[in-house]
Amino acid sequence: MAKIDKQLTKHVAKLANIPITETEAEELASAFSETLIVVDELQKLAVDNTEPTHQVTGLTNVTRDDVVDKEKMFTQEQALANASKTYQGFFVVPRILKK
Amino acid sequence: MTDLNTLTLKQTLDKLNNKKISLAELYQDLDQAVAANNKNFNIYLNLNQAAQAQSEQVQDRELKGVPIAVKDNFCTTELPTTAGSKILEKFVPPYESTVTQRLKKAGAVVYGKTNMDAWAHGSSTETSDFGRTLNPRNIEHLPGGSSGGSAAAVAGDLAIAAIGSETAGSIRQPSAWCGTVGLKPTYGRVSRFGVIAMASSTDSPGPITKTVEDAAILFNHMAGHDERDATTSPRKIPDLTTALNKDIKDLKIGILYLDIEGLEAIRPIYEQQFKIFEKLGAQVEYASAFDPNYAVGVYTVVQRGEVSSNLARYDGIRYGLDRANFGDEAKRRIMLGTYTLSKGYADQYYNLAQKVRTIFIKDFAKLFKKYDVLIAPTSPGYAKKIGASQDSAMFGELEDMLLEASSVAGLPGISVPCYRDEATNLYLGLNIIAPMFREDLMVTAADAFEKNTSWNSWRANCE
Numbered sequence: 072m073a074k075i076d077k078q079l080t081k082h083v084a085k086l087a088n089i090p091i092t093e094t095e096a097e098e099l100a101s102a103f104s105e106t107l108i109v110v111d112e113l114q115k116l117a118v119d120n121t122e123p124t125h126q127v128t129g130l131t132n133v134t135r136d137d138v139v140d141k142e143k144m145f146t147q148e149q150a151l152a153n154a155s156k157t158y159q160g161f162f163v164v165p166r167i168l169k170k
Numbered sequence: 171m172t173d174l175n176t177l178t179l180k181q182t183l184d185k186l187n188n189k190k191i192s193l194a195e196l197y198q199d200l201d202q203a204v205a206a207n208n209k210n211f212n213i214y215l216n217l218n219q220a221a222q223a224q225s226e227q228v229q230d231r232e233l234k235g236v237p238i239a240v241k242d243n244f245c246t247t248e249l250p251t252t253a254g255s256k257i258l259e260k261f262v263p264p265y266e267s268t269v270t271q272r273l274k275k276a277g278a279v280v281y282g283k284t285n286m287d288a289w290a291h292g293s294s295t296e297t298s299d300f301g302r303t304l305n306p307r308n309i310e311h312l313p314g315g316s317s318g319g320s321a322a323a324v325a326g327d328l329a330i331a332a333i334g335s336e337t338a339g340s341i342r343q344p345s346a347w348c349g350t351v352g353l354k355p356t357y358g359r360v361s362r363f364g365v366i367a368m369a370s371s372t373d374s375p376g377p378i379t380k381t382v383e384d385a386a387i388l389f390n391h392m393a394g395h396d397e398r399d400a401t402t403s404p405r406k407i408p409d410l411t412t413a414l415n416k417d418i419k420d421l422k423i424g425i426l427y428l429d430i431e432g433l434e435a436i437r438p439i440y441e442q443q444f445k446i447f448e449k450l451g452a453q454v455e456y457a458s459a460f461d462p463n464y465a466v467g468v469y470t471v472v473q474r475g476e477v478s479s480n481l482a483r484y485d486g487i488r489y490g491l492d493r494a495n496f497g498d499e500a501k502r503r504i505m506l507g508t509y510t511l512s513k514g515y516a517d518q519y520y521n522l523a524q525k526v527r528t529i530f531i532k533d534f535a536k537l538f539k540k541y542d543v544l545i546a547p548t549s550p551g552y553a554k555k556i557g558a559s560q561d562s563a564m565f566g567e568l569e570d571m572l573l574e575a576s577s578v579a580g581l582p583g584i585s586v587p588c589y590r591d592e593a594t595n596l597y598l599g600l601n602i603i604a605p606m607f608r609e610d611l612m613v614t615a616a617d618a619f620e621k622n623t624s625w626n627s628w629r630a631n632c633e
Contacts (some may be wrong), residue, residue, distance in 0.1 A: 083505045083508050086508050087505050088493055089493050089505060090493070091501065103502075103506055106502075109466050109470060110467045110471055110510075110519060112467050113464060113471075113526050114518075118522060118525040118529070121526075122525070122528055123521055123525045123528060124528045125524060126371065127357050127358075127578075127579060128358040128403055130358070130400075130401065133401075135397060143398070145264055145265075152262070152264055153261055153264070153488065153489030154488055154489065155487065165487075
């Protein structure tokens with residue numbers, strides 16, 4: 072059984088890009104452990120000869136013609152309408168490279 | 171004359187057709203009821219101020235301009251779409267969900283957007299960033315969730331009918347708790363396009379209504395292949411209203427889950443109610459299914475994994491606030507999903523869960539060789555008291571245990587009221603599960619049950 076401690080919780084938070092406090096890390100670690108007890112039950116089952124199911128209706132390789140349909144596109148104005156910050160028709164994103 | 175907001179969808183359509191009532195009268199009664207009760211129940215997050223004006227423009231269409239309540243995770247261009255989260259509080263989508271597009275085309279009007287557990291993560295409508303919704307049947311209790319606002323809107327007659335969405339219980343459980351009808355279609359039957367994604371391999375939009383007939387009518391206008399959702403089925407859509415008023419003689423019904431731990435208190439009630447089907451000539455017997463406790467594990471892993479992926483898009487750049495604004499439940503789910511999908515753990519969790527999912531699918535296939543439909547309690551009990559969701563990280567999962575197995579298998583189901591406790595005015599729901607794409611069978615059984623019992627609170631006015 073996996074044990075989720077505070078350290079691992081902070082690592083996962085970083086992977087998920089979710090800022091958490093020290094107190095939250097402790098609370099989350101204990102919540103995860105509670106949840107995983109239920110999940111660990113699955114390991115009692117014999118599944119060696121069972122295929123996984125990812126899609127329940129059996130559809131495969133659903134594609135459409137590779138053509139541009141302007142009806143299905145946003146205008147630049149629509150695409151930017153909900154952005155927190157824009158500049159001359161572009162999204163403004165946080166800097167990730169150091170100067 | 172009765173208040174027009176208490177009419178069923180079918181009654182409303184009939185009366186509008188026969189010119190017994192006008193749209194102006196209908197909207198007046200509904201507006202009054204909403205003005206009197208919405209603050210108290212906290213059902214609508216946003217109301218469409220132009221609803222009545224829009225109704226006049228579509229009154230010649232099949233749905234006649236009737237007002238429909240829509241869960242706030244369906245994108246609508248005229249109203250903000252929040253998914254119950256403050257991250258999207260000011261988000262007005264630049265496009266419209268296929269479901270609302272189809273309903274509008276058929277002549278329905280989006281009356282308002284209903285409260286829900288934030289991101290549909292929950293079974294209480296208590297985890298909304300905009301406050302909890304109360305159960306109109308008894309305001310000391312929760313409406314269930316995550317489509318609790320839509321179920322409460324119908325139960326409190328603050329809508330003629332409503333739309334919700336379900337991954338595993340989010341339509342049927344609030345319907346059971348609020349004494350309404352909730353229909354969860356087969357996965358892939360109704361388009362997910364424009365529905366804020368939660369668990370993409372199980373998300374299924376569906377109707378929450380006053381009667382089975384109303385659910386059948388709305389289903390007809392929602393379902394069908396959509397080129398914008400590649401997982402929608404190209405199969406022909408049955409007219410579900412033709413599944414109503416049918417004889418259920420010789421229908422083979424299997425009873426599921428009644429013997430599991432925790433159902434002792436409600437078991438005698440269900441045993442009693444199941445006899446209705448026998449009286450109507452159906453063959454009813456106890457069936458044994460693969461232990462639904464394992465479905466909790468499967469659902470938890472699959473759902474958390476898909477949540478972590480779907481909610482990765484909320485970066486605060488293109489729309490909405492940044493990731494620091496996620497509530498506790500969303501943080502828990504995103505992070506657990508991230509963990510179970512991460513390198514070294516994906517086999518132990520995600521792939522294992524998908525294999526157990528196959529076991530459930532095969533188990534149901536076996537059951538449906540013997541039975542036409544399966545029946546079970548929708549929820550392990552009555553609507554819980556307000557505050558109940560705050561005690562446990564697994565509140566929703568234990569609550570939805572009875573619904574998760576069939577949901578991860580993609581099966582359709584319908585919950586109908588099957589008991590009312592006189593002391594509390596709270597309801598129990600009966601869940602009827604059908605094989606893939608056989609919504610007609612469950613609607614036939616549900617309709618027969620509804621019409622031969624008095625549990626549906628709108629029945630008295632339907633005679």
